[in-house]
Amino acid sequence: MKTMCSPVLQINAAVSLEKPTVHGFNPKGKKEDGLLVANLNSKSRKKFNLVLSNSLKECNGNSCASLDGNWFLKHKGKEVASCLNDRCIFLVGMMGSGKTTVGKVLSEALGYSFxxxxxxxxQVVGAASVTEIFNEWGEAYFRDNESEALRTLSLMPQQVVATGGGAVIRPINWVYMKQGITVYLNVPLDALARRIAAVGTDSRPLLHFDSGDPYIKAFMGLFTMSKKRSDSYSNADVTVSLLDLADSLALEDVSDLTPADIAAEVLVEIEKYISGENKRRCLCLRC
Structure with a gap:
């Protein structure tokens, strides 16, 4: 079946919790059964969520949204994985952007290691934390080991790698990460500061100061770092804006997004990137 564009969706009342029965209408207006939700973009998924939640009255809590999200991730993950040729996915972004949390969900969807x-x-250095490494040996020592780690990881297939926030500052790291596909999780500074202030800065050596309001400390530190790193983040193959994603799903704040929401959007954007690669390759072959 061909991928549908902006389909109209109906949900069978007897939907299975394992695989929803979806009816759609193709561009010619002909009804088709078994329309793959995995082909939908974020705006279409929003419509799907609304119809699904209104149709399945017996669902409790977030089970309807979970049904849609899990089914989408499973099928979109398989589709994207089949096109990656075992390439790794490197997640980049500011500290607190959710790279680790989203990366674990993404790796499961793709069938990759995390x-x-x-x-x-x-583990390589034998330290308990990054903060300990900074305190004992300094930032330069950590960055050297970080670069070596990325070099090693870039040689291993089928991995989702959540990088540190400062991994983007060294050009050599981009050489390693570009062996796979790089994805930038773009999160508003206000949201990042709120997240970090809520859990404290003890594990964030570049933001750990002795006194002051936690939110203000975090925001000012993040603002300074973002000015230095913004150009580097633009090197990423794919950018996922959490602000745009929250808006497309009619959510009031990026904090309302779930890791599954973000991972699903990452998969959609990676698929677009791979499609663009294939088109560019075809054009080169014609030259």
């Missing part, structure tokens, strides 16, 4: 590069460095 690696947190900070944890990898900690």
């Amino acid at each position: 690696v947190d590069s900070d944890k990898y460095v900690e």
